[in-house]
Amino acid sequence: MQSPNQTKILILGGGFAGISVLRELESTYKNNDSIKITLVNEDNFFLFTPMLPELASGMIRPSAISIPLRMVCKKTEFIQAKVSSIDLKSKLVAITRPFDGMVKILSYDYLVIAMGGTTNFFGNKQIEKHAFTIKTIQDAIGIKTHLIHMLEIADTEKNPALQEKLLTVVVVGAGFAGVETIGELNDFIKDSVRSYYHNINPENIKMILVSASDKILPELGEELGKKAYESLQKAGIRIIPNTKAVDAGEDFVFLGNGETIPCDTMIWTAGVTIDSVITSLDCEHKSGKIVADSYLRLPNYDTVFALGDCAAITDTKTGGLYPPTAQHALRESKILSHNLKCAISGKQNQKQFNFESKGMMAIIGKRDGIAKISGHSLTGIPAWFVWKTYYLMMLPTFEKKLKVALDWTVNSLFTRDITLVRKIKRKSINQFSSDGMDSLDQVLFRSEESAKIQASKV
Structure with a gap:
């Protein structure tokens, strides 16, 4: 009482x-x-959002970065x-x-x-209708499920143009969320094709990052942003600078520079409201x-x-x-x-x-990262290692730290899971x-x- x-x-x-x-x-x-x-x-859980791109790429499981709020509400009344x-x-x-x-x-x-x-689509209803976002656990799971579905269809598709459209991923927004998402998904799709989808021509995989400015990761400064730009390009990711996505449909993205990109996957990370x-x-x-x-x-x-x-x-x-x-x-x-x-x-x-x-950092691909810590710049494996260590320590409970560490270890040694869960009944x-x-x-x-x-x- x-x-x-x-x-x-x-x-x-x-x-x-x-x-x-x-x-x-x-x-x-x-x-x-x-x-x-x-x-x-x-939601009835706390979500460790910095690791959502890794969830979308199958590097970690949903339970590893979600903590039921009732676990931390010892005295507090929780209402969902x-x-x-x-x-x-x-x-x-x-x-x-x-x-x-x-x-x-x-x-x-x-x-x-x-x-x-919440996600800001700047009033563009078509983009809102057809784009994925990556702010919630449902978003990340939805992206992974969709991409596996695209891989399955592409593996049976004989038309090269259609196969390329199925395997084209457009990420809009070149901040931390966009860069980390495109880097993780690039590794996931290419590794999966190499291991499982032998009827897919790797040349048909198109990973595209759209940036509204001529830079990416502007928060890290011009020098590190340039290195990140070069690293993504080296990984086979196309970067389209100085333009915005202005329209979209089920199988295309239309850019402000007049280019139309045929694709079945667009991910929007370009704004918060x-x-x-x-x-x-x-x-x-x-x-x-x-x-x-x-x-x-x-x-x-x-x-x-x-x-x-x-x-x-x-x-x-x-x-x-x-x-x-x-x-x-x-x-x-x-x-x-x-x-x-x-x-x-x-x-x-x-x-x-x-x-x-004290600093900012981003992972931009497999064993590759960018970081600025207390005025010092790091790139490559050292920055990637610092990112992993810092965010692992940031997880609220020992149980979650252990789960994430195990997921990282297992998925570094073996190919990531491509099980496609299609329909889930809900009352x-x-x-x-x-x-x-x-x-x-x-x-x-x-x-x-x-x-x-x-x-x-x-």
């Missing part, structure tokens, strides 16, 4: 930012019954739901249960907004993100904090915004957790967020009885219309 005197902390989002804040708070308040922590996330609206003035959050669309209203004393971002729940909040925004001050609080809302991809936090050294990376989200979580604990206890020693990145639940649930703030899920009426009365 919840005490009326409990301080309620509500965390929205279970990515790097949200889960890191959660772990800091649980460590402090694990034996404190006067603090109630609730985490809301649409989508955040549908936030009322900052009334301190209320409406969440929607995914399987039946029922709505629940949560109240809070302190709110942490860490909802991340913020959820409409965030952009519609009654507070200050910058580029759609919530403006947070140097203490990671929302101006005019001392009990609301924001961090991660959805937060616009100004770097006082450069005047720009801190980049939406996992590295920054982890550092922000430590400052935010400290400031939140100070606010709860009434202490005045809150800290300002001030962080300079839909459209109705759910909530008889006996009659507490608005604790357990009651209502229809959306009823929830609005109840929220207006609170």
Whole structure:
């Protein structure tokens, strides 16, 4: 039974930012019954997103980089739901249960907004319809399944032009996600053809990276970006610079330079946008993100904090915004957790967020990488090894570290699995009885219309 005197902390989002804040708070308040922590996330797991390209290429399994949130919610109440609206003035959050669309209203004393971002197609409905993305575990599994299907069809196709179209992969966007994805898939497809698909002409495999600028990996600087460019070209990847994808269909991509590329696989990594729940909040925004001050609080809302991809936090050294990376989200979580604990206890020693990145890195193919660490540049096998070691250590549990290390070892010694899982039966639940649930703030899920009426009365 919840005490009326409990301080309620509500965390929205279970990515790097949200889960890191959660772990800091649980460590402090694990034996404190006067603090109630609730985490809301649409999925019931934390996903280690830097390794999604390796999941798409079959180098690791889904279970190796997904951690059930209930494993880390020792004291915290976890609710699997989508955040549908936030009322900052009334301190209320409406969440929607995914399987039946029922709505629940949560109240809070302190709110942490860490909802991340979503894929931005810049209003292009055709690209949105026909492109794969690589932001979720479903995306990565979908890409791998699709590519194996293309390989199976191509192996029986005698027409060289059709075989080439089936084996053409276009990745749009030359940032970290795009470069790492094209590098991983290039290795996966060519290794699979070499080992299993003997009726496929390797010359018909076309891997294409589309960059809006004349560079790739601009975050790493011109010198390292140039080396990455050359490494991808050496691996047989065609890079098309200074253009954008402007249209797409089931079997083609049309570029801004006038070129049409026949292909059955396009992967979009070219943009990130913020959820409409965030952009519609009654507070200050910058580029759609919530403006947070140097203490990671929302101006005019001392009990609301924001961090991660959805937060616009100004770097006082450069005047720009801190980049939406996992590295920054982890550092922000430590400052935010400290400031939140100070606010709860009434202490005045809150800290300002001030962080300079220690480095950035990317893997661009088999035993090949690019890295800049504390001003030092690394390329090739040393950069690849540093990437592997760093992200292995970043995994939250020993179990996941062991699983990833084993997957890497096995798939380095043997050919990656090409089992094609086609149809998975799933039962839909459209109705759910909530008889006996009659507490608005604790357990009651209502229809959306009823929830609005109840929220207006609170």
